[in-house]
Amino acid sequence: MIVTQPFVSGKYLIGGKWIQSNKTAKVINPADINEVVGEVALCTKEEVNKAIEVAATAYESWSRSELNDRVDRMKSAAKEIKSLVEENVTLLVRENGKVLVEAKKDLLRCVDVMIETADELLEWWKPEPLHGNQKVQIRKRSRGVTAVISPWNSPMILTFKRVIPAILTGNTVVVKPATNCPLTIMTFLKVVASYFPDGVINIVTGSGSVVGDVLCSDPRVRTISFVGSTETGKDIMRAASGTVKNLYMELGGNDAAIILPGANLDTEMIKKLRFGVLRAAGQVCSAIKRIYVHESKYDELVEKLTKEFQRVKVGNGIQPDVEMGPLNNKSQFEYVKGLIDRAEKAGATVITGGIQLDPDSWDDGYYILPTIVTGATQESEIVRSEQFGPVIPILTFADTKEAIKLANDSEFGLRASVWTEDESVAIQLADLLEAGAVFHNNHTVFQDLHLDFPGHKESGLSRETRHCGLELYADSYGLGN
Structure with a gap:
């Protein structure tokens, strides 16, 4: 061309x-x-x-x-x-x-x-x-x-x-x-x-x-x-x-999303979670990079988010029906691929979704399909690192005290989100999270261009x-x- x-x-x-x-x-x-x-x-x-x-x-x-x-x-x-x-x-x-x-x-x-x-x-x-x-x-x-x-x-x-x-x-x-x-x-x-x-x-x-x-x-x-x-x-x-x-x-950021027992994981919420993870193929400082879900909601979340990821059309962004493009450069592509491969070798389960729009030319671009990783631990590389790609580890917690401890267990503190129908609970948890901004039932950017909030820690x-x-x-x- x-x-x-x-x-x-x-x-x-x-x-x-x-x-x-x-x-x-x-x-x-x-x-x-x-x-x-x-x-x-x-x-x-x-x-x-x-x-x-x-x-x-x-x-x-x-x-x-x-x-x-x-x-x-x-x-x-x-x-x-x-x-x-x-x-x-x-x-x-x-x-x-x-x-x-x-x-x-x-x-x-x-x-x-x-x-x-x-x-x-x-x-x-x-x-x-x-x-x-x-x-x-x-x-x-x-x-x-x-x-x-x-x-x-x-x-x-x-x-x-x-x-x-x-x-x-x-x-x-x-x-x-x-x-x-x-x-x-x-x-x-x-x-x-x-x-x-x-x-x-x-x-x-x-x-x-x-x-x-x-x-x-x-x-x-x-x-x-x-x-x-x-x-x-x-x-x-x-x-x-x-x-x-x-x-x-x-x-950098390693944003945590906390899914509480009172979260309503309906179609709208799952789409917001998908967008929070996969916007710009995950190459966003303030994208969701860790999900902590209450053990009572774990199976439901993994099932629904997997189905949502499976529907994502991946290909050349020039095509109007593409929903996610490639990673920007070879270095980032190899880094994210390495994280996924090493997580699987360490015993985690890798769930790959998405639709390749052009399978024949797939290897000509820096494409990675939307990926969910389960079975990782808090100390896993894929949890502690800023992935900066279309991959998300999902971990469980037993109570909100544990959830806050896990979310704050990072050198990063850019953004975080709390997912629950009870806004008062979300506000209480927001006060405990070490992040520059906390969202309720969303994980996005501030639409008002007047506003911006710095990250905490590193x-x-x-x-x-x-x-x-x-x-x-x-x-x-x-x-x-």
Whole structure:
């Protein structure tokens, strides 16, 4: 298949100029590894340094720009971005592996981020008076250059939720997309960047050991916003410590779902559980990765969830009837396959479901069918690890005290869920769970873009936000007399 590569293929953006890299790597379609979707530039340390230099220079004037001007630019950019969704949704599917429905939602949600964050800016930026014997105001100001380091699993929304509030609060950004799927991000940010002064948005790509290290250690970078693994997050913290940067990091998760005796495992609940496990083929930080079910509900849950998994259509996300696509890359595919194989060898029972839509081309993609693992223990690798794939271990508990202990027995603490008809019980358990957010009879994301909650323990480093993330990219200072 011959496909025209996007304009951004093999290029990087510095100071409003798209520059062709001397060294590139291929971006592969995970649904068909024989298809090259485009190329990604492998930037050098010198090129990353240049991007930071340009961003630092642009910051001097952009930080003093009028708020209304920033809002107008963002809303104009949002209109054009919305008009490009339909023609670019297949690009995201081809480089990421998402199904069309999920990919389109991601792109439209990026438009929402632009509009809602711009709407929030003017009111949020107003000085806040403090009452007392002295006249004091809390005022806000921009911080400097922001490095946005994006993941490959949900590259669009997780990039836009960081870039947009950063530039609206008067910062400039250097964005590092994941090398596995940078093309859609860059295609859309190309448009956004055209509405802002040169140097406000810069994009460099390449390995973390080159690009990431420079971004994290350079003193001109004042904020690092990162989404990715906990281990990489620890590396970033070490690199950033020399210049005491502001860090906003969404890291790994091993989310627990607790099914209580009072849960109603009807069709709707089972579908919500399936979605909580299999959304984006399980490649979601806040997906369900462990299920603890009361022993009285165990047989019912396994039977019903197995039947639900068996109906899932797996294949190339370009096809409109596909419900789950492939894993994004070879490394993740081999990791998840290894977890399943080792669990089975250790004595667990592996139940595989799903429908292969194209059996003849199945081995051309990084496909794994929806999988349930029973008979594992709390100490099993597949229970303790963040699988990041379409596989879920199911364990039992005898009472709620045990359930809470098992759920909290992890270094992670991103999200959790409690499943019961008794909301008061769910609230009581939520207070005991070590997670940044707890859902009742669901395991999803916050639909309100104003809201976000950080993970606990090794799942993140930031604070909860109620203003589209604007709080994370501006400093407050006091003005008194």
